[in-house]
Amino acid sequence: MTSTEHGAPPSARSADPRPAATATGRRPGRNRGTLMSRLDVKGSPYLFIAPFFVLFGVFGLFPLLYTVWVSLHEWSLIGGNEGFIGLDNYVRLATDAKFWLALYNTLGIFLIAVVPQLLLALTLADVLNRRIRGQSAFRMTLILPYITSIAALAIVFSQLFGSEFGLINQALGYLGFDPINWRGDKYFSWVAIAVMIDWRWTGYNALIYLAAMQAVPKDVYEAASLDGASRLRQFFQITIPMLRPTIIFTVIISTIGQMQLFTEPAIFDTGGNMAGGTQGQFQTVMMLVFQEAFRYGNYGYGSAIAWVLFVLVVVLGLVNTLISSRIKGA
């Protein structure tokens, strides 16, 4: 950058030592390399990135690392730090049935949500990848659910999935089916929560897939058509393989997000103690963290759970990345 280094007149410069500029002078080429302008060119980049790194360091990185420290202590809301206890919290966690149940629930809800979401989003993208009247209106409606208040819609869905007067059970009754105990039954509660997640994210992912589909060169399809491949076959043997990196990317993002699932099940669970139903049947790991730390005041134990969740997210992310690079290489 030194080649383009041109200072403003020193008078204008020295009046204001900040990199934020007073430089109003338009006299090019003079006073090249004065102290202030050299400081500006050398220092400004660091000054510009500093707010991000400082704020992220203080409110992002530090709490994350401090989680480990807290987890190694007997630490409570009332008593504060009550001393180092080593790995005791982790030992407790390993034998805590509630933790394993919450982990099982989180993974279960994730799988129930992500698989149909993927298939639906791909189908929708394929549907949209045609000559359609009102294409842009359809696209906008698709991401409407993405732009909503999660908590508000979780309240609406909680009523839709109500066991007595919920709209869905009433519809089932109208069609001659027995009502479903959406909150009480473990797997149905997972389904209800998965529906909330998918309602929000399917259209969004469909748009991403649609963009990727439109980047596939048309001559590939033309060649396939000439070879007599059917539309369905083209979808599975051209579109899906071409979209693989995008699909894997969206799956990684969903994994990171859904492992921390909280809002939907927390609101589905009326009562507010984050128990996730009477038997903890839909308590997620993040709900357990919240319950232990903020309802029971066990900061130390809550931090241990949170840290295990963090490691899990990182490991899952790495596995995902590894698989994706393996597939890309193959």
Place this chain on the structure above:
Amino acid sequence: MTATTIAPAPAPAPGGGRAPRRRGRLREMREATPLTYLALILTVITSIFPMWWMFVIATRDSAAASQWPPAVLPGGDLLGNMERLFANSTANFTTGLLNSLIASTVVSVSVVFFCSLAGFALGKLKFAGRTFFTVAVVVTMAVPVQVGIIPLLIMMDWFGWRGELQSVIVPFMVSGFGVFMMRQYVLQTVPDELIEAARIDGCSTFRVYWSVVLPALRPAMVVLGLLTFMQTWNEFIWALAVLTPDNPTVQFSINQLNESAYSRDFALMFTGATFATLPLLIIFIVLGRQLVGRIMEGAIKA
């Protein structure tokens, strides 16, 4: 929070380069069949129905929420429900709405400013460690920061911020995703020559940012601002942990109703839910088209 990250999906166009853009009629597309439209209309109904029904119940009494066949037309109780909502001492809805508006606006402005500043530096300025810092930003994007919620709360006690509005603002004033998005956009839209010309004219680095880079970044800034607003508006677990019922955000406020004896009062809750959705809906109506474009662009580029 991490869930709302827009995907800079690494979908490489086969054969290396980006596929040429084909627009409008030039693009050879398959014809739509009636089945296509049927599928689309079903999707539209599914997307809209929960929100529409939320609004309908907000204009009726609570019994309407349990009615079969479902109520699909608005009634005349909206004003009455609103009156009850805003007067409800469990929800503190007015405070919640105001707090959310302030927090989301401040966070959005701050994220857009700091991220464009950092994105400009990482994209266009030369300095030692630039690659390192760029990689560091990308790494922060993958970090599930929500996991650090317990120490963050302990920190709020240190600062004396627990229960105060700044506790839902200050920790969210920057975003790694924002920095990365701005960097990509700066690289695409601001030519080096423009920056050099401004420097020759005697602009300081900040002046270059302010008068050359910012105007070029405007479209991306609008989208980043919108996404950040939405994200802050939706922040739930943290608000629940750090705030108190007398000084809530709007999400906290409607959750208060959901957790209390009012949880059977659907008309009241749905009115709250409607107002908690309204600002986002307005933004969507104004900027939805740009957002669609950005999501799709993000999927191919970067």
